[in-house]
Amino acid sequence: MNILYLHGLKSKLSPEKRKVLEEYGKVFAPDINYENSNIQPVEILKQHRDTHFNVVIGSSMGALNAFIISENIGRPALLFNPPLKKYSQIKFASYHTKGLHPKHIFLGGSDDIVDPADTLKFLATYKAADLSINLDQKNGHRIPIHIFEEQVARFFSSICH
Template identity: 25%
Template sequence: MNIIYIHGLDSDANSTKGVLLEKYCQQYHPDISVYRPDLNSAPEQVFEQLVKLVTQLNRDAETVLIGSSLGGYFSTLVSNHTGCAALLLNPSTQPHITLQRFASESSSKASGERKALENEILHITAGGWHITHADLQWFAAHPLGLINYPDKMAVFIKEGDELLNPYLSRDFYRALDARVTLQEGGDHRFSDFDVQLPIVIDTLQRLLQP
């Protein structure tokens, strides 16, 4: 099995959960290879990069995705496109709405009235992604509406998610027949990810069963 870990907004290839996952697999599942690409690029580039990586890895072994937050959004798109299994952690379902906060911040800082340009930088993430109006437009043009392979998708959601509405995500994925587990407490970062790793691997293996 190959696992591609897809990090969230303010993260990178060395995200805490991605590193924990790789170390766990090296110790307990040496037959599993973990890939942690840096995805601090424009969303269309991220999507193309992930589809290409899935296609390449699938030649050697079945490839699955683990996506956190915005990574959950991308995992859904890529799963729909490639048919690979995916486990989502506190997934973002409406980035075209939630990321508008950066456009609002930019407008409030502007002096006088001016038309926002597509390439205007609205926010720079911790990983170095320069978010622009064009990025927000891409998300708006690629909303999540369907899940093409619901039997290959599982979702872990923390009720204590302080950044995204956990019930919005729960209702969205349940309505589309994905396997949703709503966990008590917790936070957006999934701080107990280390103790959930056995469940994570078991879930992925179950998703691959015919």
């Protein structure tokens, strides 16, 4: 299984989180410079032209890009604190006739960077075949390793019946 992981702004995939993901497949985690543009799905996919991704995972700004990529390549996505409402002017659309693929979203209820209420408002208007939202009131923007590990396990168990 090929996993595309997209880090957030001024962040990278930690060795601990990489190890968790490697239990499920081969991890592709490109370094992304968000300074010139926050939205880079085309540029990200160009780096891996010959790679077939089975799932897309992202955190924060990477989660926004993962959402867009998931919609366009028709693959399930696990998204941590995606700023979807902030970038709602972007048209999110699936280009696959089989419909939208599952989205699992984790929101920190105490997130002071990406307002979870805004993300929930956006998701209230989003039409998805399978949308799972987990709101943890105690968690902020950063995802501790134990929560990351738990969410990744739940995500893969739900898509790998």
